[in-house]
Amino acid sequence: MKNSATIFLSFYLLLQTLNGVKAGFLCVGNSFLANSSYRENRDSLFSSLASNVISNGGFYNASLDSVHALAFCRRDYERQPCINCVEKAIRLIKTSCSDRVESFDWDNDDADRVSCFVRTTNHSTFQKLELGPATNDPSPIGIDSFTNNMTLFRPEWETMVNRTLEAATVATNASVLKYYGVVYAEFVEFPNVYMMMQCTPDITSGECRSCLEECVKYYRDINWGKLGGMVGRPNCVFRWDLYAFYGAFANVTRVPAPPRALIPQARGISVTSLKGRIIAIVVVPTVINLIVLIGLIRAYGRIRKSKNEISEQDACHSDGQHMLRFDLSMILIATGDFSPENKIGQGGFGSVYKGMLPSGQEIAVKRLTRGSGQGYTEFRNEVLLLTRLQHKNLVKLLGFCSEGDEDILVYEHVPNSSLDHFIFDDEKRLLLTWNVRYRIIEGVARGLLYLHEDSQLRIIHRDLKASNILLDADMNPKVSDFGMARLFNMDQTRGVTRRRVGTLGYMAPEYVKSGRFSVKTDVYSFGVVLLEMITGQTNKNYFASLGLPAHAWNFWIAGEAASIIDPVLSRSPTNEILRFIHIGLLCVQDNVAKRPTMGLVIQWLGSDTISIPLPTTAGFTTHPPTELHRTDAMIQAKGEAGVLSLNKLSISELNPR
The missing domain is CATH 1.10.510.10 (Transferase(Phosphotransferase) domain 1)
Known part of the structure; x- marks a missing residue:
C-alpha cells in the first residue's frame, strides 16, 4: 500500500509540474459599451502596467478618469517572468472580460516560477480591504488517495497554516511587497508540504490577516480533503501543495515533522496495546539509564579531547541537522587540486576556490593559510557558530575539512561575489x-x-x-x-x-x-x-x-x-x-x-x-x-595586543561558547 501511494504521489507531482498553471479569474460588475471611453482608458493603463510594476518594486496602482488598475507580483520575483505574468493576465482580461467593468486575475504559472495579480474596477480600491468575490482552484485529487489518517494530517496542516499566517502578516519583513509568507514542512505521512500566503501591500497588517483567514476558511469549507489548491481574493491569495510551486521555496528551511508521540492517536485500549504498555514500563527506564550512561562516557571523552580539536559531534546543528565533514580527497577533486583557475577570492586568512561536488552542486571552498594559529581560531569559531544559524540572508556553511595542516570551510556557492x-x-x-x-x-x-x-x-x-x-x-x-x-x-x-x-x-x-x-x-x-x-x-x-x-x-x-x-x-x-x-x-x-x-x-x-x-x-x-x-x-x-585593519585582513581573539 505504501509503495503504491509513493508511485501515485510521484505521478501527481509529475502531472502538476507538466500542467504547471493555476489561475483564479473572475469577470464581475456591469458591462460597458464597445465604443465607450472606459475601454480606451483601461487599455491606456494596460499599455504600461507591466513596466510600471517592475519600476515600482513589484506593486503598482494607477487610475485614469473612472478606470482603476492595480497589479503586483510575488515577492522575490524575477523581472522578466513578472512582466510576462502581468501581460498574460492583461491578455486574458481583454479576451474574457472585454466589456466588463470589473475583473481580477490571480495568474500563477509554476513553469515560469511566478505569481501575479491584476485587477481593474470603476472605483478606487487602493488601501481598501475587499473580501469578495473569491476565486477557487482546488486540486482534483483527494488526500485520501495517499492516506486515510486525516486525524493525523489535520493538526499538522493547521499548524502549518498558523506558521505561514504569522510570517505573512509581519509587515516589517519587506519593503514594497511586505505581506508574504512561505513555509516548507515535513509531515509524518508526507515528506514535503509547501504553503504560501500573500497580500497586497496597500492594506494594514490586520486587514491582511483577516483576508488570509477568510481564504483559509473558504478552503476548509469548500475544498477540505483535496490535495492542494488555491483561493484568491481581491487583496490576498493562499495556496498549498506537495511540490515547490513558483520556485518560492529555494531559501526556506524545511520544518521537520513532529514526533509521533505528540500526534493524536485513536482512543481505546486493545490487548496488543496493553501488552505494549507493559513492555514499555519495563524497557523505557532501562533505555533511559543506558542513554545517560552513554552520555556520561561521551562527556568524559570530550573533557579529555583537546580544546582546539573540532570533531563531527561539535559540528551538529541544535535542531539535529548534521554538518558534513568532507574528506580532503573530495575537496581536491572538487577544486582541481586548488587550481589557480578556480580561485575566486583572497581573504585575510587564506584563499577561496570555486568547486563542484560529484552531485553537481557548486561550492565555495575557503582554504585557510597553513600554520596560521589565528586562522585556525577563525575556522573553529565559524564552524561552531554557523552550524547553529539558518537564515536566507546568512551564507550557508555546508561542511568542513580538517586533515593534517589543512583547515577548510565549504560554503554554498554565491555566484555574484561580494557587494x-x-x-x-x-x-x-x-x-x-x-x-x-x-x-x-x-x-x-x-x-x-x-x-x-x-x-x-x-x-x-x-x-x-x-x-x-x-x-x-x-x-x-x-x-x-x-x-x-x-x-x-x-x-x-x-x-x-x-x-x-x-x-x-x-x-x-x-x-x-x-x-x-x-x-x-x-x-x-x-x-x-x-x-x-x-x-x-x-x-x-x-x-x-x-x-x-x-x-x-x-x-x-x-x-x-x-x-x-x-x-x-x-x-x-x-x-x-x-x-x-x-x-x-x-x-x-x-x-x-x-x-x-x-x-x-x-x-x-x-x-x-x-x-x-x-x-x-x-x-x-x-x-x-x-x-x-x-x-x-x-x-x-605598551603590551596590550590589539589589531585593526585598513583592508580585508582582520585578526581576533575569539571565544565561542
Missing part, C-alpha cells in the same frame, strides 16, 4: 538600481536582526563590511565571514575586549577607543554600509578627512544631503533615498545609546509613514578614525 565588487566599480554599479540596493540593504538588516534577536543565539558579527556581503544569482544579500563574531548569552547586552578586531572605518568609535562592543557596534557598521550603498563610494576614500559618516553628516546639517547620492540613482525616488540617508545617520551616531536596534531599522526601512527621530553627531566627526588608530597603536606598544 564591494559591484558598488565600488564604476561599470558594475550601473546594475545596482535603486530597487536592487533597497533589497540588499533590507536583506542585510534582516540578517543582522536574526543574529541579534531572532536566532537561538545572540551573535555580534564585528566585521560587517561590503566585502563580507555576498550576492546570489538574484542579487539577494548573504552576510558572510563569521570568524570575528562574538557569541553572547541571551541576557547579555555588551562586552569589553582588549583585542580590537574588524576593519577600520566600519568599526564604531567606542569600540576603537576602548574595546566596548554590543549589538550597536554592528548597527554602526550597517550604517556605514548603507551610506556606501547610497553614495556608491567606499568609506576608505574619506579617510584623509573624517570618514564617510562624518562627511554625510556635514552635508545633512547643511541641508545638502541630496548632493551625496550616487549619480547613477538620478532617476530614482529622491525622497525615499533621503529617508535612507536619514536612517544611515541614525545608525552611525557617535552616541551609542541613541543608535537604533536593527528591529527599529527594519521598521523604518519598510515604512515612509513612521516618524523617525532626528540624528545627532556622527561618529569620528571631530577625530578621524586613523587618528584614533594611531593612538591605539601606542597602547599596543
Whole structure:
C-alpha cells in the first residue's frame, strides 16, 4: 500500500509540474459599451502596467478618469517572468472580460516560477480591504488517495497554516511587497508540504490577516480533503501543495515533522496495546539509564579531547541537522587540486576556490593559510557558530575539512561575489538600481536582526563590511565571514575586549577607543554600509578627512544631503533615498545609546509613514578614525595586543561558547 501511494504521489507531482498553471479569474460588475471611453482608458493603463510594476518594486496602482488598475507580483520575483505574468493576465482580461467593468486575475504559472495579480474596477480600491468575490482552484485529487489518517494530517496542516499566517502578516519583513509568507514542512505521512500566503501591500497588517483567514476558511469549507489548491481574493491569495510551486521555496528551511508521540492517536485500549504498555514500563527506564550512561562516557571523552580539536559531534546543528565533514580527497577533486583557475577570492586568512561536488552542486571552498594559529581560531569559531544559524540572508556553511595542516570551510556557492565588487566599480554599479540596493540593504538588516534577536543565539558579527556581503544569482544579500563574531548569552547586552578586531572605518568609535562592543557596534557598521550603498563610494576614500559618516553628516546639517547620492540613482525616488540617508545617520551616531536596534531599522526601512527621530553627531566627526588608530597603536606598544585593519585582513581573539 505504501509503495503504491509513493508511485501515485510521484505521478501527481509529475502531472502538476507538466500542467504547471493555476489561475483564479473572475469577470464581475456591469458591462460597458464597445465604443465607450472606459475601454480606451483601461487599455491606456494596460499599455504600461507591466513596466510600471517592475519600476515600482513589484506593486503598482494607477487610475485614469473612472478606470482603476492595480497589479503586483510575488515577492522575490524575477523581472522578466513578472512582466510576462502581468501581460498574460492583461491578455486574458481583454479576451474574457472585454466589456466588463470589473475583473481580477490571480495568474500563477509554476513553469515560469511566478505569481501575479491584476485587477481593474470603476472605483478606487487602493488601501481598501475587499473580501469578495473569491476565486477557487482546488486540486482534483483527494488526500485520501495517499492516506486515510486525516486525524493525523489535520493538526499538522493547521499548524502549518498558523506558521505561514504569522510570517505573512509581519509587515516589517519587506519593503514594497511586505505581506508574504512561505513555509516548507515535513509531515509524518508526507515528506514535503509547501504553503504560501500573500497580500497586497496597500492594506494594514490586520486587514491582511483577516483576508488570509477568510481564504483559509473558504478552503476548509469548500475544498477540505483535496490535495492542494488555491483561493484568491481581491487583496490576498493562499495556496498549498506537495511540490515547490513558483520556485518560492529555494531559501526556506524545511520544518521537520513532529514526533509521533505528540500526534493524536485513536482512543481505546486493545490487548496488543496493553501488552505494549507493559513492555514499555519495563524497557523505557532501562533505555533511559543506558542513554545517560552513554552520555556520561561521551562527556568524559570530550573533557579529555583537546580544546582546539573540532570533531563531527561539535559540528551538529541544535535542531539535529548534521554538518558534513568532507574528506580532503573530495575537496581536491572538487577544486582541481586548488587550481589557480578556480580561485575566486583572497581573504585575510587564506584563499577561496570555486568547486563542484560529484552531485553537481557548486561550492565555495575557503582554504585557510597553513600554520596560521589565528586562522585556525577563525575556522573553529565559524564552524561552531554557523552550524547553529539558518537564515536566507546568512551564507550557508555546508561542511568542513580538517586533515593534517589543512583547515577548510565549504560554503554554498554565491555566484555574484561580494557587494564591494559591484558598488565600488564604476561599470558594475550601473546594475545596482535603486530597487536592487533597497533589497540588499533590507536583506542585510534582516540578517543582522536574526543574529541579534531572532536566532537561538545572540551573535555580534564585528566585521560587517561590503566585502563580507555576498550576492546570489538574484542579487539577494548573504552576510558572510563569521570568524570575528562574538557569541553572547541571551541576557547579555555588551562586552569589553582588549583585542580590537574588524576593519577600520566600519568599526564604531567606542569600540576603537576602548574595546566596548554590543549589538550597536554592528548597527554602526550597517550604517556605514548603507551610506556606501547610497553614495556608491567606499568609506576608505574619506579617510584623509573624517570618514564617510562624518562627511554625510556635514552635508545633512547643511541641508545638502541630496548632493551625496550616487549619480547613477538620478532617476530614482529622491525622497525615499533621503529617508535612507536619514536612517544611515541614525545608525552611525557617535552616541551609542541613541543608535537604533536593527528591529527599529527594519521598521523604518519598510515604512515612509513612521516618524523617525532626528540624528545627532556622527561618529569620528571631530577625530578621524586613523587618528584614533594611531593612538591605539601606542597602547599596543605598551603590551596590550590589539589589531585593526585598513583592508580585508582582520585578526581576533575569539571565544565561542
